Structures are given as structure tokens and as C-alpha cells.
Amino acid sequence: MSVTANTFTRAELVDAFTAFEATVDRAARTRDWDPWVDQYTDDVLYIEHAAGTMRGREEVRPWIWRTMESFPGSYMTSFPSLWHVVDDATGRIICELDNPMRDPGDGSVISATNISILTYAGDGKWSRQEDVYNPLRFIAAAVKWCKKAEACGTLTDEAAEWLATYGRQR
Template sequence: MTGNTFTRDELAEAFAGFEKTVDRAAQTRDWDPWVDQYTDDILYIEHAAGTMRGRDEVRPWIWKTMESFPGSYMTSFPSLWSVIDEATARIICELDNPMRDPGDGTIISATNISILTYAGDGKWKRQEDIYNPLRFVSATVKWCRKAEELGTLPDEAAQWMAKFSPGGRGAL
């Protein structure tokens, strides 16, 4: 239990605000409003990146992650489904992470489960992202191969492939 009682409507409204903020951040590439929807002492658990405590740790991480490849090629983060757990003030959802069109209309993405704990006043006090990092690597490799095939592979993606995909062609 959280010690706070929030109605289902309040939790749903807060999550709608979260989704709107995340969508706006993805469109504008300004990640500060995304971070600003967390409490100052946010506990953010990101299984590949580690545990961050406070906005001062989350802010540089989200900027670095989303402004470098492959994050910089992710166009939106819509929820595919969500569950409201009133007893714990949590929203559990599956977020999609589609990458930009490599040049032929192909949509390549990977998903993660996020668990958000509400603090009240439109703020979130905890987020945990759960996913298999290899699925994100596999999707990114697939995107790079498609872009390479189409002649649209940018230098930063080619550099990523050279670093994370053996021989630049990948073992995935």
C-alpha cells in the first residue's frame, strides 16, 4: 500500500497526462517535461541502466538515452494497454518504442512493461521499466539492416552496428 488513496478516475487522469507529456517530449525532443512529471525524489528502476534516485539522476540519463542512437530514432512511446491498480496507486502498462521509418514505410519496434506509482498532484514517485534488452538490440539491428538495404543508414547507426553487432552484421 502507498498510504495514499487515489480514485480510479484520478489515476486514469494522471496516466493520460503522463502519456500526453511523453508524446509531446517525443515530438519536440525536449525531455525536461518528461522528467518534470516525477517527484524530486523519484525512484526510477531501469533494468539495463540501473537504479536512479531523484530527478538529478534521471534527467541526464533520459537526455543521453533519447538523444543518441537508437533512442534518437524512436518516434513515440504509446501505451498498448494499461491496468490501474487503485490499492497501490500504480499503473502497469506496455509501452511501444517504434523507430522512424527507414525509408520504405517499415515499422520496427520493441516494447517494455512500465510500472508507475502515483504520488498525487500529477506527479509520479516511482517508475520501473521491465524488458529484455536483447529484444531492443534485435529490433535496432533489424532497423539498421533495413536502412542499409535502402541506402538510408545514417553514420551514427552504422557506428552503433559496428560497436554492438559483431562484424557490423550482427549475430542476432
């Protein structure tokens, strides 16, 4: 893939990323994932290292809904960026996103992070996103959450089923 010169100002990139974060935060609070997906161009290229490559907003939409409405995604409360870098030359934002899970019952915060690379297309839309992370860290965080919830008596049937399938061998 060749990198072409960016035609967007730094201010536009920063404003677009601020809007992206606000929309993602609102989606996490309301559990309505459509506005998040609507920030992508119709032909977005979304590379998710565990789930694969999706082409087009309407391929991304069901994946985000499925992921965020089933355990462990359904227990993630927000997706704040811990830091971000604006790459003016390529029109990209590189950021580390946190994925904290709801309180398992003892007040602890359990999360895992990922690096996301977003490519801006203009008009508030993103043409590409790549999420880079170690899936085993997410599994470990979910297992830890399940075990704490189990000890606190707050483990739900959905989380218990997930733990029985993916986490007992750890």
C-alpha cells in the same frame, strides 16, 4: 518494500496517466525531454533494468536526455501504451509501452516493447517507475532497423557506428 493503501481515486489515477502519456508524446515530438522528467517527484526511484537504479529526478534527467538523444533512442518516434491497468489499491499504473523507430526507408515499422510500472504520488507527479524488458529485444530491433536502412541507403553515420559496435555479430 511494503505496499500501503492508496489515497487516490481511480479517476485521479486515470487522469494522471492520461497527462503522463500526453507529456511523453509531446516530448517525443519536440525532442524536449525535460517536461517528461518534470512529471517525477524530486526523490523519484527509477528502476531501469539495463541502466540501473536512479534516485532523484536530477539523476534521471541526464540519463533520459543521453538515452533519447543517441541511437537507437534518438530514432524512436513515440512511446504509446498498448494497454494499461489501473491498480487502485496501490496507486499504480502498469502498462506496455511501444517504442517504434522511424521509417528506415521502406515503410516498415520496427519496434520493441517494455512493461512500465508507475507509482502515483499525487499532484500529477510519479514517485517510482520501473521499466521491465529484455534488452536483447531492443538490440535485435535496432539491428533490424540498421540492416533495413542500410539496404535502403538511409543508414546514417551514427546508426552505422552503433551497428558496427553492437550489431554485426548478429
